[in-house]
Amino acid sequence: MTERTQKQEKAADSRRPVEEQLSRKVTELKPSGIRRFFDIVSEMKDAISLGVGEPDFDTPWHIRDEGIYSLERGRTFYTSNAGLKELREAIADKIRREQGISYDPLSEILITVGGSEAIDLMLRAMINPGDEVLIPQPSYVSYEPCAVLADAKPAIIRLRNEDRFKLTPEALEAACTPRSKILVLPYPNNPTGAIMTREDLMKLVPVIEKHDLYILSDEIYGALTYAEKHVSIASLPGMQERTVLVDGFSKAYAMTGWRLGYACGPRPILREMTKIHQYAIMCAPTTSQYAAVEAIRNGDADVERMRTSYNERRRLVLHLLAEMGLPCFEPEGAFYVFPSVQEFGMTSDEFATRLLQEKKVAIVPGTAFGDCGEGYLRISYAYSIESLKKALGRLAEFVAELRAAGQ
């Protein structure tokens, strides 16, 4: 053996395995329940899915065309860190029109890479180690890990079917401690389809003020409510100064792949969020920002058309669930229903896995959105009427077979 290779071997011996070099904070994060289920589903080739959390519409053509046009004109450079001024102005106008609240487009609005980035930024900009983030569940999968990555302690509030999965002041009060700093308010809700009306929100205000909470209001489904217009908590007296409103283009305008969202809130918070954004991201995609200007200026009719279509499918799905006797509260927002399968005496996971194996229908178990989703399924109705009828037909068969076997 030459001296050289001996040296190399010695160096190799002292090298620790890469697994030990990874951030413990990250390795200790639970893998997403969605991911696990995805892996099972992708092995089943001909499964039909009701598991998608994004619109089935293509982005309206005039919006895509504006993106293409921006490329043709050579708009291929960075924008300012906070995003195109005309886009921030258009967003400020829209929020003023719809919610009656004013944000300064220059200092209180930040364009982000999807609403998801805004969630991460808000938590990182505000958390000091040990601060608590109140997270109502079932809810979107990213709040808890983002809080953990920001060194916060997540405090889970379990939402209940009997409250129609709304956050009640009692539940909020019970979860508050002196370390509570941020309340995540995920309405209209993924996965339950629950909404919070103005009255529901008003009841939370005294608790929020008593514990001096800041609010991360994730309103990405705000354009999709079916009984009454969405109300932002930021529009309630005294709440704008405590709220970072997160919204985006994905759900309202069917623009998920464009990755474009935004955050609006108090200047000091937005300043720090912009700092992180500037170092980590630089700016949101330029093409997407030009397309988004078109969306926000001329897209109202598209939003209305899609909303009408979702609402019809929502009614169809609720009708079919009622026919097969699966209990489900009437959701008034987003594009999900959240029926209970508790009567079958198995976990959501078992139910979803068996449904997939026996009927080749993929539906996400409620537990993917928090432990308290146990006993429920999330059904997305962002599918064609034909697909919905076919998939729910199979679910009905499955349910009937389980009941027959149980007797």
Added chain:
Amino acid sequence: MSGCRKGVSMDSMDERILSIIEKNSRIDRKELAVLLGMEEADVRERLQKLEDDGVICGYHTMIDWDKTDVEKVMALIEVRVTPQRGQGFDNIAERIYKYPEVTSVYLMSGAYDLMCIVEGRTLREVSSFVSDKLSTLDTVISTATHFILKKYKDHGTIMEKKEEDQREIITP
């Protein structure tokens, strides 16, 4: 004539019913009622009225004849005519639309007056219809025939095969 065109008054439900059945006339009445959150009887009643009022004029089927081996030729024909006193274009339009070869007739603004869509089995058949029947009408000044080579989209429907769902099968 003033700007206020008199039409059968529609509420938003009528309009929505029409939009849905315009795309899918075979949808059953019960399903239509479920989608719109209405009673089935109400839906039936409204449809009946829309039919009685002539708002719904028929239920047709979209057929892509190009996918069959049946020979069919369609042409758009621009027709310039001399309008007649007291009749305007109605009389001449009627003389044209009564031919079974003519599937549509529109009165147009602009360089010509009537646009007709004519269907036949061969180019020759359509051409001779135009030269023998259409251009020989007294009031017809001139015609211009445009044969349709390919239909990409018709009545809001794209004729090419639909794309598969491009989305990931499960997403949060």
